[in-house]
Amino acid sequence: MNLETDDLIERLATRHKPIRRLPPPRKRALYWLLIALCGVAAVVVLMSPRDDLAAKLTDTRFLIEELAALATAVAAAFSAFCLIVPGHSRAVALLPAPPLVIWLGSLGHGCWQAWLSFGDEAWRLSPEWVCLPAIAVVGAIPALTMVAMLQKGAPIAPRMTVMLGALAAAALGNVGLRLFHPQDASLMVLVWQFGSVALLSLLAGWGGRQVLAWRHVGNA
Template identity: 35%
Template sequence: MPESVHESLVEDLVGGLAPVRRLSPPAWRAAAWLAAVLAVAAILMPMADMDSLRMRLATPDLRIAALCAGLTAITAALAAFMTSVPGRSLRWGLLPLVPAAFWVGASGLGCLRGWLAPGTTPADGHAMEGCFAFLVGVSLPLSVLLVVMLRRACPLHPNLTAALGGLAAAAAAATLLVPFHPHDATATDLLIHAVTVLGVIGLNGIFGGRLLGGGPDAGVRARNDRSSGGG
């Protein structure tokens, strides 16, 4: 084949290629998502009863549960962005397990305290419906935003990355719920929270995993991210 034909072929192959914008480091992308969570908190906080919040946070188990929910959101978001980068260790997925375990444990202690001290205020059906609506209403947009941000990285294990994103969104929603939670934890209340959180994680893992599974430019994004070291 003549040299001019080779050159023409090469020009045809590379002529339609579009430059791919280099991804920011995973930690920076996680910080950007967490900034969006803080923006939601800033919008909601003027509606919170701060006196009630201070009283609730004075109780050790409630304070630990709120703190660990926040830490779970932070570590799960970081793990999601880390595992979204091809070549990064899947061990990042273990990062949120410890704060999540303390979050669940402290919430369980709240139920035990309510059983041992019957004077605590139980949750009525209307309040639990409000908690469910709050968790779903906050988790959904945070999950969508996270999936959109993760999609550019072309994760090789999209279901794991999406499930971690779901955990981050659910934990963030649970943290933002604390100022609006009108009662101490009960077994029924904890069950509602657990079902909602697990539902958010599961839906993210299924549908978010499909969205993160790649597209026509998945290979280009992967090669670009590897060449840049994933940020």
């Protein structure tokens, strides 16, 4: 070995902290979910649960949509944590697709049922601008926790990773929103709530390279 190699080995051995292996994606997703659920629960309690919550918890369509949104959040979180580990296939990004389709399908079925019952009146859409900021607020702790955890991995596919992380946070935010915001008309939920989740996810993905970037080690 020459002097440069010896010097490099010495620097690596004495000046840099040892790398600690990250927990497996499933464990990281579980840790994230526990923290995120606590944050969402705190917001729901602060905002006060909706008066008809007990009745809604016996409503099959409401439960399907809430569980599908929750499953979407968990699957998206797991996928995001997989994508920051070298060697994982990017096909894991498709994992949230099945619960997302169930969620969207339930909303679509609700729109169809409303049209059969009320005709063209079912397509009347009123502004619900509160949904976007509300989902962002409810999903704030899940989102911040997600970013902090993702930044510990390798930004191999930053845009896709951040989009999935945002989808996880926004979907969980929507779960919380529906526990205190009494808006259940399928078209309204589809456009303003599901639409807000999609918009937040796409915007976050667009800025993924700024959120996740390779960290360069200096020569000191």
